[in-house]
Amino acid sequence: MNNSLTIHHTPDPYADTRIPDPHQDTFSKTVLGFWMYLMTDCILFAALFTTYAVLHNNTFGGPSSRDLFSLSTSFIETMILLFSSVTCGFGMLSALRNQKYRVVAWFAVAFLLGASFIAMELHEFTHMVQEGNSWTKSAFLSSFFTLVGTHGLHVSVGLLWMTVVMIQVYLCGITVVTFRRIALFSMFWHFLDLVWIFIFTFVYLMGVI
């Protein structure tokens, strides 16, 4: 380069050009994009939590949270989801070591735990509806079913996604593409466990106090 031409364009003294920006490859770009989706989902859940916080005392003569929620059920649900989250993480670790059958095995365990979580939640919901306490009963129950149901819907979609990822890993092995999908799925699954922390605290624990 000619010094006389570049002398007026002093480069940024803090820009370290020896290290390239790492967000250039497909993997980090996809992870960043998926992370942005998760953050918008967080805002969706924040809106539903706020709705619940505003409406949770409006029981319209129907049962309140104290009459409906069982701490033992929500504790078991919490533990199941936490175990599912960590087994999914172990699947991710196996993917780092290119152990395809272990990935499928860990994901199968995470799938069974996630499915039992959904089964427990559906059992709880049907029990409430059969006793006449459905979402049409009061503003409190509408906001409860919307908040917890949206989380349950996310977990159900996650189970479907997990099945697809397991089949792909089984058929194609660990490649750049399947590794990326495993990584995105594990982020999604950990995120759902994170949202559940606030559901068991704000809905179930504070509901019975």
Place this chain on the structure above:
Amino acid sequence: MSNDLSLKETQKEWHGTLKSYVIGFVASILLTAVSFFIVMTRALSGPILIFIIIGLALAQAIVQLLFFLHVGQEAKPRWETVVFYFMVMVLLIIAGGSLWIMYDLDDRLMSNMTMEMSHD
């Protein structure tokens, strides 16, 4: 695509280790057990209990963000961390603002009603 990495290079970009998952898992179990325990046994009551279980939930959220979702451990520039803090800001504005407005409205409507009742 000239920018695409091999599988090995891609795997190097992931931050999770067995240690991080085990630490996150054990800490989450302990924090969950403590919250359920103090509510079930009524070891505490009133506002202190509420503050403590919210504090335990926030602690567990931070544990899971650090050890499961690896927030803040990516290479510079940390776009994911920036997006995360932006989300926290939007969340505080939406949730805090809505609660502020709704409770304020509640108070005002309630005070109007009691005023009308006292006029009758």
